[in-house]
Amino acid sequence: MAWVYLVIAGFFEIGLALGLKYSEGFSRLWPTVGMAVSGGISFYLLSIAMKSLPVGTAYAVWTGIGAAGTVVLGILFLKESSDLVRLISITLIVVGVVGLRFSSPA
Template identity: 50%
Template sequence: MSWIYLCLAGLLEVCWALAMKASDGFSRPVPTLLMAATMAASFWLLALAMRTLPLSTAYAVWTGIGAVGSFLVGIIILGEPAGALKMTAAALIAGGIVLMKVAG
């Protein structure tokens, strides 16, 4: 169950990052509130996952999901450029997440 909590926490991290971007520097109230709510839920689920998962694994996987997920959202939804070097970096992060799961 902890891995499910951790994956959901990572997905919510992507949501709050996107909402933060949409908040335009916290000048738009709805995205700002959405960001705060998804941030709180993400931290709560991360804390639940850390009840049984090691800190090093849980935090690395959580930030990895957030980093790669935000990278993909930036490309797919926001139309940000994705060069070969950026794609390689994202693949390395994703590979690290898989290794953390296998090792832990």
């Protein structure tokens, strides 16, 4: 169950990152509120996952999901670059996250 919490926490971390973008330096109320709520949920679920997962693994997977997800959504919806080096780099992050999953307990 810890891995389920961790993956969900990673998705909320994507919301945290995108909320930061749309809050425009905390000058827009609702994106700021959304970012804070998403971040709070993300940190809470991460803390639950860390009860039974190694801290290094949990944190790396959490940030990997957040980073890869944010880049993918940036490419799809924010017209960010999708050049080959960027896509290969995101693929490497995903491979690292999967590798950590299969090399860790629980």
